[in-house]
Amino acid sequence: MAANTQTGMVLVSHVPEIVAGISKLIRQVAPDINLTTAGGTSDGDIGTDATHILQAIDDNHADELMVFYDLGSAKMNLDLVTDMTDKTLHRYDVAFVEGAYTAAALLQAGDSRAEIEKQLAPLKIK
Amino acid sequence: MNVEQVKQWMQLYQTEIEKNKDYLSQLDTDIGDGDHGNNMARGVDAVAAGLAKDNPADLAQTFKSIAMSLISKVGGASGPLYGTAFLEMAKAAKDSESDIPTLLQAAADGVAKRGGAKVGDKTMVDVWTPAAQDAKAGQLNAANIDKLVEATKPLRALKGRASYLGERSIGHLDPGAVSTGMLLKTLLQATAK
Ligand SMILES: Nc1ncnc2c1ncn2[C@@H]1O[C@H](COP(=O)(O)OP(=O)(O)O)[C@@H](O)[C@H]1O
Numbered sequence: 599m600a601a602n603t604q605t606g607m608v609l610v611s612h613v614p615e616i617v618a619g620i621s622k623l624i625r626q627v628a629p630d631i632n633l634t635t636a637g638g639t640s641d642g643d644i645g646t647d648a649t650h651i652l653q654a655i656d657d658n659h660a661d662e663l664m665v666f667y668d669l670g671s672a673k674m675n676l677d678l679v680t681d682m683t684d685k686t687l688h689r690y691d692v693a694f695v696e697g698a699y700t701a702a703a704l705l706q707a708g709d710s711r712a713e714i715e716k717q718l719a720p721l722k723i724k
Numbered sequence: 725m726n727v728e729q730v731k732q733w734m735q736l737y738q739t740e741i742e743k744n745k746d747y748l749s750q751l752d753t754d755i756g757d758g759d760h761g762n763n764m765a766r767g768v769d770a771v772a773a774g775l776a777k778d779n780p781a782d783l784a785q786t787f788k789s790i791a792m793s794l795i796s797k798v799g800g801a802s803g804p805l806y807g808t809a810f811l812e813m814a815k816a817a818k819d820s821e822s823d824i825p826t827l828l829q830a831a832a833d834g835v836a837k838r839g840g841a842k843v844g845d846k847t848m849v850d851v852w853t854p855a856a857q858d859a860k861a862g863q864l865n866a867a868n869i870d871k872l873v874e875a876t877k878p879l880r881a882l883k884g885r886a887s888y889l890g891e892r893s894i895g896h897l898d899p900g901a902v903s904t905g906m907l908l909k910t911l912l913q914a915t916a917k
């Protein structure tokens with residue numbers, strides 16, 4: 599089955615290396631999905647900012663996005679950004695690595711967001 | 725409150741943050757990642773530059789300009805929180821509100837909603853929410869603000885980065901509560917006649 603490319607995926611972390619590392623892990627099982635990332639601030643510092651996250655959202659080819667993040671300030675910036683973009687964001691308060699990996703593998707297999715969310719439910723930690 | 729007072733407020737706050745940058749970072753080192761002073765300094769510098777560039781004509785535009793600078797430049801959790809506070813004040817000002825208690829209530833509600841923290845969670849909400857009530861009662865003054873800030877010390881953090889420390893967060897002031905106290909005290913100075 600073809601990968602689900604209608605639904606994209608965005609990773610948000612305080613540090614560029616974290617999203618780079620998770621992307622590497624994910625790409626091994628999900629080479630065809632729409633994946634973009636925002637690691638660190640626009641200025642390259644540790645942290646998150648709305649502008650940088652918005653960039654990752656705009657760069658993604660999909661209009662419906664599943665979003666995964668590391669710590670609380672990323673979540674707050676994501677909520678802010680939700681009001682600033684026309685795309686539809688679904689934020690998951692799940693374990694970052696496990697959640698992103700699960701969603702990526704299932705998107706690659708062509709699963710719908712609703713199906714994937716069933717797998718994500720037990721991974722909720724925040 | 726008018727545009728001139730808000731500009732004056734932001735100047736006073738910038739001076740206060742610069743003076744206390746290391747202190748705020750030290751507080752954040754005790755129970756966080758040590759960047760709060762730097763985050764806020766970056767934020768207030770961006771606010772000054774943004775106001776100079778935007779040259780806002782009314783209260784709503786002034787608050788909006790401040791909000792956008794904070795949202796895009798602070799970097800830490802305090803960015804979206806303070807950014808939301810000023811965005812909510814911009815919305816209230818757009819509805820022709822300009823009295824301080826009303827604006828502060830809008831800001832406080834915005835911060836609480838954005839972060840999902842309640843009073844007692846050892847965050848800046850511990851200052852924002854009761855300070856808005858004090859303002860409504862005509863009792864917002866420096867002494868009351870200091871009391872709210874001090875009250876965060878014995879608490880255990882339930883939100884934000886400090887919450888990962890559990891019991892170890894007890895006995896330290898919350899850095900965001902301290903910077904919020906400074907924001908409110910400089911507001912009083914800027915609007916005192
Ligand atoms: N969920 C939250 N709700 C309200 N305030 C919060 C929340 N998370 C953090 N804060 C406030 O932000 C402050 C820390 O800001 P800062 O150091 O700039 O960001 P970070 O924690 O991302 O490093 C805390 O002291 C606290 O007052």
Ligand SMILES: [Mg+2]
Pocket residue numbers: 752756757758759760800885
């Ligand atoms: Mg910090």
